[in-house]
Structures are given as C-alpha cells and as structure tokens.
Amino acid sequence: MRIARFTRADDEPRFALVGVEGGTEMLAVLAGDPLYTGVSLTGDKVPVEEVRLLAPVLPRSKVVGIGRNYADHAAELGNELPTEPLVFLKPNTSVVGPNDPVMYPQQTQDLHFEGELAVVIGRICRDVPVPDVPKVVHGYTIGNDVTARDLQDRDGQWARAKGFDSFCPLGPWIETDLDVTDLAVRTTLNEELRQDGRTSQLIFDVPTLVAHVSSFMTLLPGDVILTGTPAGVGPMVPGDRVSVSIDGIGTLTNQVVAS
Numbered sequence: 132m133r134i135a136r137f138t139r140a141d142d143e144p145r146f147a148l149v150g151v152e153g154g155t156e157m158l159a160v161l162a163g164d165p166l167y168t169g170v171s172l173t174g175d176k177v178p179v180e181e182v183r184l185l186a187p188v189l190p191r192s193k194v195v196g197i198g199r200n201y202a203d204h205a206a207e208l209g210n211e212l213p214t215e216p217l218v219f220l221k222p223n224t225s226v227v228g229p230n231d232p233v234m235y236p237q238q239t240q241d242l243h244f245e246g247e248l249a250v251v252i253g254r255i256c257r258d259v260p261v262p263d264v265p266k267v268v269h270g271y272t273i274g275n276d277v278t279a280r281d282l283q284d285r286d287g288q289w290a291r292a293k294g295f296d297s298f299c300p301l302g303p304w305i306e307t308d309l310d311v312t313d314l315a316v317r318t319t320l321n322e323e324l325r326q327d328g329r330t331s332q333l334i335f336d337v338p339t340l341v342a343h344v345s346s347f348m349t350l351l352p353g354d355v356i357l358t359g360t361p362a363g364v365g366p367m368v369p370g371d372r373v374s375v376s377i378d379g380i381g382t383l384t385n386q387v388v389a390s
C-alpha cells in the first residue's frame with residue numbers, strides 16, 4: 132500500500148491510499164490514521180493533483196538520523212568508517228512535507244542536501260532482535276536530512292546543524308510493501324544528478340539500524356529513522372529545487388527559500 136497524508140482547501144489533514152485509475156493518480160480517503168486505526172476506506176476519492184500532499188507521518192517523538200552509513204560519503208567528508216551506527220536526533224519540528232519550502236537560515240553559509248531512505252516505525256518497541264524488525268516497521272518514505280555543514284563542524288553536537296525547522300522534508304507518501312535491500316537513491320539539484328547510490332551500499336542495513344537504535348531507546352509508532360546518505364552531498368542556495376528519488380517509492384521535491 133501507498134499511504135499519503137493530504138489536505139484539500141486547507142481542510143483538516145486526512146490519510147489516503149494512493150492508486151492509479153484510468154491513468155490518473157487517485158487518493159482513496161481513509162477514516163483515520165492507519166498507524167492507529169488500521170485501513171478503513173470512507174468511499175471518498177480525490178485526484179492527487181487536486182490536493183496538497185503533507186508529510187506522510189508526523190513523528191510521534193523523534194527523527195533518528197544515522198551518520199556516515201555509506202563508505203563513499205564518509206570518505207568525501209574525510210571521516211573514518213564507523214564501527215557501530217553513528218546515531219543523532221532531529222526534532223520532530225524539523226519535519227515538512229513534499230513541496231514545502233526548506234528555509235535557508237541566516238546562521239549558516241553552507242546548507243547541504245542529503246537524500247535518504249526513511250524508515251517509519253509502526254509499533255512501540257524496544258530491544259528488537261534483527262529478525263523481528265519487519266514486525267515493527269510500518270513502511271518506507273523518502274527523507275532529505277538537510278544539514279548546515281558549517282554549523283555541524285563548528286558545534287560538534289549536531290542538534291542545531293540538523294535541527295532547524297524545515298530541515299527534514301519527508302514524503303511524498305509511505306510505501307508499506309517494499310524490499311529495501313537494493314534500491315537506487317538519487318538526488319538532483321535543479322534537475323542535475325548529484326547523488327546516485329544504492330541501499331545495498333549501506334554499511335549498516337535497515338534491520339541492523341532498527342535493532343541498534345531500539346537497544347537504547349523506545350521507538351514509538353510514527354517515529355522515523357533516516358538511514359544515511361550516499362556520496363555527492365553538496366550546497367544549496369535559495370531558489371534551488373532539490374529532488375530525492377527512491378525506486379519503488381517516488382520523488383520528494385522541495386525548494387530552498389531565504390529566511
């Protein structure tokens with residue numbers, strides 16, 4: 132299933148299943164949030180082009196980031212490979228949706244995109260063994276782990292560099308049935324290809340990441356784990372359009388706007 136969250140004419144956000152009917156992308160509206168109430172169709176349908184898609188999930192408590200999880204990306208920033216996953220947090224207030232602006236803060240002079248596969252947690256869990264990880268995953272979406280690279284270097288701690296409002300675009304929807312072991316992750320800046328990696332290059336794969344993170348903190352339904360970015364990160368300036376595409380999910384596009 133593909134699950135989107137949307138608003139029409141600024142109404143209350145709703146959830147919907149995404150499908151195609153007669154060549155048109157359609158939303159079949161759901162009665163509640165499928166994370167908590169299961170999938171219950173209202174019978175209402177609306178074309179995707181008539182709505183504004185929102186972030187498909189509002190993380191209940193946290194967005195967990197993973198640093199240096201592709202060897203080529205660790206090398207391009209001059210970092211050693213980690214011997215266990217390098218974990219950081221982004222506040223849930225950093226989340227925005229498809230086509231929402233990424234605000235360029237005045238505190239940075241070096242704002243980077245990082246296209247990433249995002250894991251959406253479906254059940255409260257702790258100490259999840261690797262074989263049980265599929266039971267706690269709701270689905271997958273696309274994330275852009277926007278980072279103020281100069282502040283990341285200067286602060287040591289990454290809370291500010293990765294935590295500004297709008298630094299975590301998510302979308303365009305959640306795909307619940309997807310084999311994520313070898314998917315292309317591509318980022319374009321103004322239509323020019325900048326990142327071209329595959330999830331098979333992850334140093335720590337998705338089951339290992341979920342098991343590791345849940346070994347020290349409880350994960351809640353709606354929490355998100357960003358799995359790390361391939362090589363090719365680079366700066367964005369106001370006016371740039373950044374798109375992250377992942378096989379089997381779709382494309383997440385956002386524009387950078389001066390603040």
Ligand code: ZN
Pocket residue numbers: 196197198245247276357359360
């Ligand atoms: Zn990242």
